[in-house]
Structure formats: C-alpha cells, structure tokens
Amino acid sequence: MFIPRLAAAVALTALAATAIPGSAAAAGHGHALPEHVFAPYFQTYNPGDPAEQAAASGARYLTMAFLQTPVAGSCEATWDGDPNRPISWAQYGDSIAKLRATGGDVIASYGGGDASGHGTDIADSCTDVDKIAESFEKVITTYDITRIDLDVEGPMPKNLPGVDRRNKAIAQVEKWAAAHGRTIQFDYTVPTNVDGITQDSKNMLANAVANGADVHIVNIMTFDYYDNKPHEMADDTRTAANSLLAELRVLHPGTPDHKLWQQVGIIEMIGVDDYGSGGETGPLEIFTPRDAVDITVWSWLHNIGSLSFWALGRDSACPGQHSDKCSGVQQAPWQYTRTMTPFTHN
Template structure:
C-alpha cells in the first residue's frame, strides 16, 4: 500500500464481466479454499511484520485477510516470493498452516501482488519479468499452492505508468483465465488502485482499464484506495469515500457500456487507510467515518470492503501519521475491524 503520487498519481486497471460463484478447490498441500462471500470484508495483513495471520485473524475477528505482498526479489527476476524474500517462498510451508487454521474457522485469504515497495522498485512481477507465460505461471503457482479462488493486484507508483508491464499483466491474467476454464476452476481477479476525488487518473487509470478490455482480461473487482489524495484540501474521509466512488462509477459507465450501473457497483471495492494516513492531517479516517462507510457500503452492495492494515488497528501511537503498527488516533484495539465486520453480516 503506501500510495505515492510521484509518478503522476493513481493506478487503475481492469474490470469486467462479473464472474459466477467461486468454486472451491483443494490445494495439493492443505485444506481447500471456500467460496468467498459475494460481499466481503478482507483487511490487508502486513506480511513483512512477522506476525501470524491466523493469530491476528482470531484476535480481531476478521475471518478473511488480504495477504500482502508477493513480488520478485530483484528487478528483472521472474521468480516470486512473499515480500521478495527467498526465505519465504511460495510454498505451503509459508503461511500454509495459518491458512488451514483460518479455513477451519470459516475464513480464508486473498494473496496480493505488488504494493508500493515493489511497484516503486521494479519488483512487481509484471514490471520485472518480460515473459508473459512465466508471469501467468507464477499466478497459477499461487492459486494451486494455496488453493485460493481470488488474487489481488495492488498497482501504484511506477507500475501505474509502465505501459509494457500493464500490458503483460493483463495478458497474463487472460492466460490464467483460459487455464482456469480448462481446469474447471473459477478464479477471481481484483485490481487495487488509487483514486482522486474526481475518480481515476486520466489517462493512466482509464487507459489501464481499456488495456484489460483489449486483452480480454476479466477483472472481477475494482478496489479503489480512498486515501492519500495529496491535494492539500480539507477532507471528511467518510463522505469523500462516497464522492470518489461515485466519480469512479461514472468513469466505468463509459468504459463498460454493456454493464448496468448496478453491476458496476457490485464490482466495486473500497480500501481505506484507518486513522491518519501517509499524507497526514487533514486525511484522517475516524472511527465515526468507518461506521459511515460501512453503512453506505452495505446499502450500495459493493463487492469488497478493506483497509490498510490489520496491524494498524489499535490506538498505540496517537498523533503519528502513516505508521505500520498503529492508526495514530485514539481507539480501542480492533475497533475498525469490529465496525467493518458488520459488512459481511448485512
């Protein structure tokens, strides 16, 4: 996460054709994934923290987590690891036991590729590797290793303007979708991208979406990051989430004219940064803002609600902006989680 505007702001990417119900499939190494809910709350877990996702899932009550991040160990590589660290490879030995515990409690995980660290250093897999077939094979490796039914792609910073990487990523997604069809396996794809108050950046954001369409890459959820606007304006972060989402839907209507407005809303995701975000005040998502967003999300019927990040969901550093370990505001531990968890129960 940690959105940056240095490359011209916000990334965007692809959407389309809502997939049917996700089918559960067994991993060769552990229990099978479950069908994910049509409307899901899945906050990001900071994989570089050294924490156990199963432990934090149980403590917070968050059944579903988005595991961040998968990337290459160096620019030019076609090999992926968790956080680019060869000591945490894509294998059941890494996170497998935790995933099994979460599934036993009725939850699951969504592996996430990219993130600001990878996107700003050329270590996002589609930026790093020039072989589309190998990129697709990496995606398939994650799907089969963990038996997951959804992948997330967090694309920011330089990755949002790297035309070759954008094209390779969408081509690889299309290849995986063809592979999944042959395997009778349903896999969903999520693009986590930035937004301004006026919607996705033009032409970068809309261009990525158009590239996905041109490559016949079906993206099931467009998950917009409603924070780090970097516009030096006062913000009411809850209400501004709604304003940004409305603007994005207006853009998607022209890009995907065969989709109804209702279908587009059902393919939208929202990711907040709880508390004080990287930009700092006035961008502060309060606990009251979170309740406002959850009620709006439930009424609207969006596909996904999330936040950055689970390890920040505590009040341990009041006044600190953009910390990895606390929200920077006064709150009870797991207060944002408990607020957003209600979204699944609506």
C-alpha cells in the first residue's frame, strides 16, 4: 500500500521522536544492538573513516564490509582480503571507539559479492570449522562487537560443504559466547527475487536450523533483480519481504508472525543500482528518496529487525549515472541516511 506523502512525513516525525537514543554503555562492550536497527554499509575498500562518515551523515550504526581471505584456501580473514589489513585494533579500532562514544556501534560483515567470485569467503576458503569459528571469535574479541553479518551470494550457497561449515561454526561460536558471558548475534544476507529468496538460500537456512545455529536476522537484498523488467522498488521490497516471512514460517513453525517479522531484514541499494543502469529507455531499478520514506515507515509499522542500504559512501547526488561513490539521482547530501536513521529503536 502506498503511504501518502503527508502521512509518511508525520510517521517519520513520530519515529524520530520515539526512537530510543543510543548510549556508549548500551551500544557496545558486549551489549546487543537495538532490537530494530538501521545500519547502512560502510565500504571498507574505499578510503575514509567510518566515525567521520557517521558523524557527517547522522548514522549511528554501521555495517562494515567486507572481511574475506586474501586467497582461496586461506583460513585468515582480513579486511577486503588485504593481507596488510588484518583483524586488529590498528584497523578501525579507534574509529569504532569514537562511534561508540557517540552512542553507535558496528556490525562486521563477512563475504560479499567479490568473495563469491573468488572463493575467498571464510567458509568457502577454509575447510576447518574450528578455524572458521576462531576467525569469528577474533573479530568479536578484537572489536568487542555483538553482531556478525554473513553475506552469502553468487555461487556461495551452492557450495554445500561451505554452507555446512559456516553453520557449524556459527553454532560453535554461539556456544563459546554463552560460555564466556558474551552476546553475539549472527545475521545472513542473501539475494532475493521479487517473489522470494532462492531455493539454495532456503536450503542454507534449513541447514542452519539442522546444525543448531541461531540465525538472528535474514537480510534480503531487494535490488539487482536481473530480470530486464522495470521495477517499483518500494512495492517489490514489500512483496519480497512478505515472501521471506512465509519461508520463515516454514523454518520456525508455531512462531507468531510478530516474532518472525523481527527476523526480517531489508537492504536497499540507494539511487540507481548495479543492474538499474542497463535499460534501453533508462534505469530499470531506481530506489528513490521517496521510496526511502515509504520503506522506512513500512519497516517501522511491521517491526522488522534490520534496515540497511548500500552504501553510506554513495549517499550524495550525481544524477543520471551509476557510481560506487554517489547515488545517481538528485538528492540532498546524506538524504537517504537522514530519512532512514529514525528507524532504529528498541
């Protein structure tokens, strides 16, 4: 249902008024993130300080992407697969501390599209479940984080041994965290069609259940549909999210819908997306600033668990083009971030 502009503006004002502000004590140091969090992606392969971008944009929570192995076969994840950028406080530690001091926090994301093409996702690359778990534990203890995102796309969900290793490692780390008094949540990020996630992703989530891995949220990437059709991006987001809800009902029978909605996460690509620039009559997939208002309100009303977009470094104007450094549409600086930030609440 399309939400009229005035109603959306009123609703967003209410979000800003009622969202619970973060605090350094509540945001980090072993405490879980807000139950419903907006955490846009910070591109760790681009220059920039996450704390500075957060301060400029108004974002308080960031998803930092990506952690990958330098080469296929390695069990050591590093930032963007760069052997000179290991998981260590020297890499982003001070920035994360600054972000927490202002009431924010970060999510560490493994995998991503580039890893899917090179076999450098930690679970595809490493055949030792214990070492995969050690990598997750290293991120947790180095940065004192409480949430890890696992971005599984391309051929990754078809690698059944890798799928099983990843889920076994999740379960192992969750037991380790409980034994050490730590809070940790694992999310999955997966592609989606308009009518729902792929069978491979469904099988991956079923394997998680079979392995006793507690997946906190399933994030769907509601863009790059690759069907050569024009899309109303907000409408298609809602359709895909309802399809995910139906799949979660199958995975968790007996769980009420209001609980299942809290396991739904949405990731948009702001402006003109990767595939959107390829249409003969212009972009086929454009997530507009108006769509951001609509989806933020819809996400609040459905009480989903997570809202995000790719990527914070793209939240500026460059009309008529697709770029990794701007949105491709006319917008105010940081407009998407400032629209969607009020979603965060407990």
